[in-house]
Amino acid sequence: MTGKIYGNEFALKTFSSMFKSGRIPHSFLIYGEKGLGKKMLAEYLAASLLCERKTGFSCGECHSCKIAAKKAHPDIIYPEQSGKLNTYSVDSCRKVCADAFIAPNNGDFKVYIFADADNIQLSAQNALLKIVEEPPEHVYFIFTASFRDSFLPTILSRVTCIGASECSRDQCAAALAERGFEDDQIREASEAFGGNIGMCIKYLEDEQLKAITALTKRAVDSIINKDEYSLLTVFSSPELKDRNYSVLFLESLDKVIRDSAVVRYNENVAMTGCYPKGALRLSEQISVKTVEKIHTYLNQAAADIKANVSSVLLMSALCGEIMNS
Ligand SMILES: [Zn+2]
Incomplete structure (x- = not known):
């Protein structure tokens, strides 16, 4: 175990009832927003499968659990990621397919953890299809990803999906x-x-996340107050000349905008943006139609910036569009 797991009661309960029933699926997808502890859950499940005491959870005391906690267990395998996007390639997945038939090193099982698998290539998923469907008896696969949609339906129908949740x-x-x-x-x-x-x-x-959060809050407040000048000041912040920075900012703002659409139907919904209070106030002020428009503008702007359009020009145009929507 890499540390204590807080919350995620649903996932832990699911694991525990699987162990109790003795019917443990061989392939899992643990999904949910960034930061909810998906990888920890995956590592906990792997350690529980390999625990020498076989009590259905990772005891943290046996040799297997101890080396698992140090990420040094030879039977917990992290397939190789490569490229700019840190993706799992066809080659990497073919290696897994071949390696899976080799018997475990220490314990009774081998567990492959494909962490952050949102970028897994489609061809790589196809390469895994057969083995995920019928893995050798001693093999388990655990994928973690932000979105279920990152996977082909053919993979999804073969894995047990478990959602990670907020504490x-x-x-x-x-x-x-x-x-x-x-x-x-x-x-x-x-x-x-x-x-x-x-x-x-x-x-x-992370100072950058803190700064982007502050900027997002100011932008949302400006929209709430219908203060175009203030919004323009936010959008012309010097940091936003940097492409990556401005994309992160637009994504952060978009999350709050989307929250404001969701929260009007359910006040208790778990929001994903960095300004839940702002999203709530925004939902009282602007219509769903306006939310949709702003969401489209923000998405388009982020796409344009990624495609090398100057973020300076774009930001001031975006400001006008938001205010007129
Ligand atoms: Zn143990």
Whole structure:
């Protein structure tokens, strides 16, 4: 185990009832937003499968659990990722197919963890299809990804999908305190990212995310106040001359905009953006139609910037479009 798992009761319950029934599927997909602990769940499941005490969970004390916690278990295998997008290629997946037929090193099983598999190539998925459908008795596959849609329907029909979920605020606060963060830091992070422990930690450790969050909040407030000048000031911030930075900002703003569409139907929904309070206020002010328009503009702008259109020109045009929508 790499640490204590907070929240994710549904996933843990599912694991435990599988072990109790003795019917454990051989292929899993653990999915959900960034920061919800999908990889931890995958590693916990792998360690539980290999635990020498065979009690259905990782005891943390046997030799197998100890080396699993150090990420040094020879039977927990992380297939090779390559390229700019850190993707799983056909070659990498073919190697897995060949390796899977070789008996385990230490324990009874081999577990392949394809973490962050959203970018897995379609051809690579096809290469895995057969083995995922009928793996050797000693083999388990665990994929983790933000979106289920990243996979072909043929893969999805062969894996057991388990959603990772947000923690309660208290669980999140406890996890952050355990990492040594102070109360006011915890409050600030949790205001932006609720019970998403991974994103809260990232917020507290990553200056860029903190700055983008601040910029997003200012943009949302400007839209709420119908203050075009203030929105223009945000959109002409010097940081946004950087392409990557401006794409991250547009994506962050888009999440809050989308939250505002969802929250009007269900106040208790877990929001994905960094400004839940803003999303709620926005939902009281603008129509779903306007939300859709802004969402389209933001998406288009992000796509244009990725395609090398100057972000400076684009941002000021975008500001007008948002205000007139
Ligand atoms: Zn153990």
